[in-house]
Each structure stands twice: as C-alpha cells, then as structure tokens.
C-alpha cells in the first residue's frame with residue numbers, strides 16, 4: 001500500500017493516512033491508546049474469520065457521510081445485477097433505525113440489519129453476527145452499508161474485498177483532503193448526485209484531482225440515482241460484475257477441492 005503523508009499542522013500532528021487508518025486517532029503526544037490498539041487487533045482476527053466465511057462472494061463495504069446516497073445506489077444497482085442473474089445480499093448498518101433495510105426489502109433482496117445503538121461504525125464482530133442469517137454460499141455479492149460517517153468506519157476491517165467511498169457533489173471538493181483515510185483505503189470512489197451539478201459551483205474535476213492526490217489508484221465513477229436523470233449506474237454495475245467474476249475465479253483456483 002502506498003503511503004500518503006499528511007501534515008495536520010493546525011493541530012501539530014504529523015502522520016500518515018496509513019497510520020491513522022490502522023490505529024484510529026493518535027494522541028497529540030504521539031502515543032497510541034493501547035486499549036484502542038487492542039480493540040483493533042481483535043477486530044482484525046474476526047475480520048479474517050469473516051473473510052473465510054464470505055467464501056467466493058464479493059464483499060463491498062460502502063462508506064460515506066450521512067445522505068451521500070449509499071442506499072440509493074444499492075436501490076439502483078441491485079435491479080441491474082438481479083436482472084443478470086446475480087444473487088445479492090445486503091448488510092445494513094444504522095445507528096438507530098431499520099429504514100434502509102426496509103428499502104432493500106422492497107427490492108426483494110435479502111438484507112440483515114445491524115443497529116449499532118449510537119456507535120459510529122460497523123466492526124467485524126457486528127458483521128460476524130449477521131453471517132449465519134444470510135445464505136452466503138449462494139450469494140455472488142454482499143453489499144455492506146456502513147454507518148454514515150467518513151472517519152470511524154475507515155479504521156475497521158470487516159473482512160471485505162474492497163471499500164467504496166461515496167461522495168455526493170453537494171459535499172464540497174475538499175472532502176478527500178479533509179477525510180483522507182476514507183479515500184486512501186477505498187478501491188473505488190463514487191461521485192454521486194451529478195444531476196445536481198448545474199445548480200452548484202462544485203467542480204467535479206477538482207474532486208477527482210483531490211481524491212487522486214490521496215490515492216492515485218482509486219477508480220472513479222460518476223453517478224446519479226435520481227430516477228428521472230439516472231446516470232453512471234450501468235458502468236458501476238459492469239465493474240461490480242467483473243469483480244464478482246474475478247473473485248469467483250481466484251477463489252475457485254485456491255479452493256476447488258474444498259469448496260466446489
């Protein structure tokens with residue numbers, strides 16, 4: 001993983017996005033809280049178990065600020081994948097409600113609700129508790145909708161294949177710079193609500209430039225989930241289908257005798 005260096009000179013803290021993504025917050029003295037480190041180390045152990053349980057299913061962990069359009073994207077992508085015969089499941093993370101799960105239920109897609117009761121992210125143990133309820137062996141892709149937050153979810157590996165950060169155009173083109181770990185740790189960035197661009201001063205090329213300055217390998221999609229102006233969904237779905245195929249092939253090569 002390349003190391004993106006940041007320098008938060010306002011607070012006198014220096015470090016790397018890799019460091020912050022692994023250890024969470026650092027004390028200004030530079031000492032990492034050992035209790036926090038222990039929690040993250042236990043999380044890694046359970047994340048590995050999750051990954052084994054996911055088997056051949058591709059797992060995508062959606063991160064974003066509240067309201068960027070994570071559930072809307074799932075509502076747009078799921079019918080496209082279903083129409084092509086792919087089997088989908090969704091794990092919904094929410095601080096308080098099952099409102100998003102109800103939206104997924106309405107698509108006829110199996111969904112499991114995790115209510116975190118105030119915690120601002122999902123962790124591997126929460127996800128592990130959902131796995132027996134989903135028929136993973138027959139699932140091609142599992143989408144995890146993390147709690148709306150661009151900071152805390154980046155520290156917790158859930159055993160996923162990739163993180164996908166969603167940024168809507170109304171949030172401002174500086175967000176990749178202000179919340180670097182989310183962009184540094186994601187394989188793809190989805191710039192959503194592009195139908196709103198004509199009403200904004202937001203410069204989409206600046207969003208991309210800032211994201212690429214944090215993570216030069218990030219793959220960028222531009223989407224609109226607005227029904228009357230839907231855009232970019234087929235391209236995103238094509239990418240996901242390709243990743244499903246790739247995961248199945250890789251998994252088959254390694255586990256042919258034990259799994260298939």
Ligand SMILES: Nc1nc2c(ncn2[C@@H]2O[C@H](COP(=O)(O)OP(=O)(O)OP(=O)(O)O)[C@@H](O)[C@H]2O)c(=O)[nH]1
Pocket residue numbers: 064065066067068069070071072073100147148192193194195196223224225226
């Ligand atoms: N104009 C426009 N509105 C959108 C688009 N995508 C989502 N929205 C709207 O944005 C609002 C939030 O969308 P959600 O999909 O609920 O966002 P979310 O990221 O799942 O929100 P949380 O789960 O609360 O973090 C809803 O009113 C959506 O209709 C889009 O592409 N264009």
Ligand SMILES: [Mg+2]
Pocket residue numbers: 070071072100145
């Ligand atoms: Mg949502």
